[in-house]
Amino acid sequence: MDEFAxxxxxxxxxxxxxxxxxxxxxxxxxxxxxxxxVITAVDTLVEGVHFSRKVMDPxxxxxxxxxxNVSDIAAMGAVPAFYLVSIVIxxxxxxxxxxxxxxxxxxxxSAHHMDLIGGDTVSGGELSIAVTAIGFVxxxxxxxxxxxxxxxxxxxTGTLGDSAAGFHMLNSxxxxxxxAHYEDRHRMPQIRSHFAGQLESLNRVALNDISDGIxxxxxxxxxxxxxxxxxxxxxxPVRTSFxxxxxxxxxxxxxxxxxxxxxxxxxxxxxxDVLSTIAERTQTPLTKIGYVSSSxxxxxxxxxxxxxxxxxxxxxxxxxxxxx
Ligand code: ADP
Ligand code: MG
Numbered sequence: 001m002d003e004f005a006x007x008x009x010x011x012x013x014x015x016x017x018x019x020x021x022x023x024x025x026x027x028x029x030x031x032x033x034x035x036x037x038v039i040t041a042v043d044t045l046v047e048g049v050h051f052s053r054k055v056m057d058p059x060x061x062x063x064x065x066x067x068x069n070v071s072d073i074a075a076m077g078a079v080p081a082f083y084l085v086s087i088v089i090x091x092x093x094x095x096x097x098x099x100x101x102x103x104x105x106x107x108x109x110s111a112h113h114m115d116l117i118g119g120d121t122v123s124g125g126e127l128s129i130a131v132t133a134i135g136f137v138x139x140x141x142x143x144x145x146x147x148x149x150x151x152x153x154x155x156x157t158g159t160l161g162d163s164a165a166g167f168h169m170l171n172s173x174x175x176x177x178x179x180a181h182y183e184d185r186h187r188m189p190q191i192r193s194h195f196a197g198q199l200e201s202l203n204r205v206a207l208n209d210i211s212d213g214i215x216x217x218x219x220x221x222x223x224x225x226x227x228x229x230x231x232x233x234x235x236x237p238v239r240t241s242f243x244x245x246x247x248x249x250x251x252x253x254x255x256x257x258x259x260x261x262x263x264x265x266x267x268x269x270x271x272x273d274v275l276s277t278i279a280e281r282t283q284t285p286l287t288k289i290g291y292v293s294s295s296x297x298x299x300x301x302x303x304x305x306x307x308x309x310x311x312x313x314x315x316x317x318x319x320x321x322x323x324x
Contacts, residue, residue, distance in 0.1 A: 001095050003121050010085075010102045015115045017081050019136075029117035031082065036136040041072035044130040047090075055170040058097045060187035061129065062104025067189045068211065069133035070112050071261040074196035075209035077143030078135040080112050085119035088128040101129070112193050138200045143265075148206040148225035152266035152292035155275070157192050157284050159239045160214060161250065164257025168249070178241040189261040195284040196263065202274055207265040212317075213256040215302065217264045219316045222300040229266075230303045231290040231314065255304075255314065266292050 001009070011024045021030040045051060045065045056064070066083060073080040085105065089098065109116060114133070166186030169176050176182070199205055206225060208217045214236070222229045236254050245253070267275050272288075279286035295301065302314040 001098075006098070006121060009099075010116065010119075012106075012116055016113050017115050019081070020115055020117065023115060023117045024119075029082070029084070031117070031134075033136065035139070037078075037139050037142055039073055039076045039078040039135040039137055039142060040132065041069050041076075042130060042132040043068045043072065044128060047127040055167070056187060058093075058100030059104040059107070061127070062101035062106075063108045063188050064104070065129045065131045066105050066108040066114075066133070067191055067261065068259075069131050070108065070114075070191045070193055071189070071209040071211065073133050073135035074191055074193045075143070075207050075263060076135070076137065077141060077196055077199045077205070077207060078137035079197040080114050080133055080135040080193060082115050082117045082134040083109065084117060084132045086130040086132075087119065088122055088124035088126070090124060090126050093127060105131075108188075112191070141200050143196075143199065143205055143207040144224070145206055145208045145221045146224035147204055148221050148227050148229070148266040148292050149204075149268070150227060150292055150294040152206070152268055153272050153288050154218075154229055154231065154264070154266050154290040154292060156210070156214065156237065156262055156264050156287055156289050157195065157279070158260065158262040159237045159242070159285070160210065160255075160260050160262060161238055161242060161253035161257050162186075163189065163259040163261075164253035165242065165245060165249075167257075167259075168253075177244055178239070181239070181241075186259065189259060191261055192263050192282075192284055195279060195282040198278045198282055199275075201278075202267065202271050204271070205265055205267045205275070207263055210258070210260045210262045210264055212258040214264055215255045215314045216258075216316050218302040218314065221264065221266065222295075222302050225292075226295060226298065226300055228293045228295045228299075228301050228303065229290060230293065230305060230311075232305045234307050235287060235289045237285065237287040237289075256317070
């Protein structure tokens with residue numbers, strides 16, 4: 001297929017966003033904003049580095065690449081609206097594969113009411129797909145990871161470790177229960193966009209999406225906010241069938257397994273009830289997992305308290321029990 005035909009095929013026939021003035025078809029897209037702050041994020045997926053075709057169909061590659069961006073927009077407390085796709089296409093990808101990628105993209109887009117407003121198409125050695133997402137938030141209501149304060153409650157949405165468990169299953173022939181759920185969580189992550197978009201009524205909330213594992217994201221909040229976070233391991237929410245995995249797998253996947261795309265955040269005790277109400281209204285599982293305290297001598301850390309009340313420092317990366 002030539003580039004012109006390809007662009008025509010991926011072009012939406014109808015747009016969803018009322019602020020769009022010009023979509024695909026000119027040198028650039030145009031949308032109009034007067035009242036809100038504009039939020040942007042970009043994310044690149046490269047075959048062999050970020051995914052393998054052994055476990056990801058073209059549909060999943062497309063779906064996941066937009067989902068990762070929607071997650072960043074959600075983690076800013078914003079609502080996604082538009083996306084652009086820059087794609088490097090190798091010879092080994094057929095028209096059908098490309099179609100699958102764009103079906104995955106448009107499936108994720110429709111779930112979040114987003115419009116494809118542009119992109120770039122080039123051929124190259126391996127598949128690489130860079131998605132740029134644009135969202136909106138009420139003025140001054142973008143949510144930063146730097147605003148956690150001592151006394152806050154630490155919370156997380158959904159369950160953790162599912163995506164890593166799904167990845168494990170996709171690469172193994174063993175017998176597992178609940179396989180479809182875990183594999184879906186890895187290949188088609190569902191983003192807490194609806195919940196994030198309702199947080200405007202809160203005075204203050206620190207937010208971060210869990211793309212690299214909670215250990216990593218918690219340290220980012222601690223560093224950005226200059227505080228200490230304490231997480232009680234037993235409170236970290238996991239799915240019931242997560243018990244089928246070994247203790248080591250559970251530990252590693254819930255703390256360091258990335259790509260769950262849940263939200264980690266902190267709010268004041270005073271605003272906890274407001275947050276709970278928003279979670280209920282948007283049918284978002286919400287769990288208190290710990291608290292925020294002040295750091296001694298700027299030593300911003302994340303402390304993990306285990307079942308036996310033992311506390312250890314949770315480091316950004318890596319497995320605590322073995323070196324990689
Ligand atoms: P230009 O040379 O002006 O960049 P292109 O031929 O690259 O023109 O793009 C023409 C139109 O198609 C533009 O609106 C562009 O944003 C859109 N477009 C190009 N490639 C893609 C793609 N892979 N996905 C979505 N839109 C695309
Ligand atoms: Mg171009």
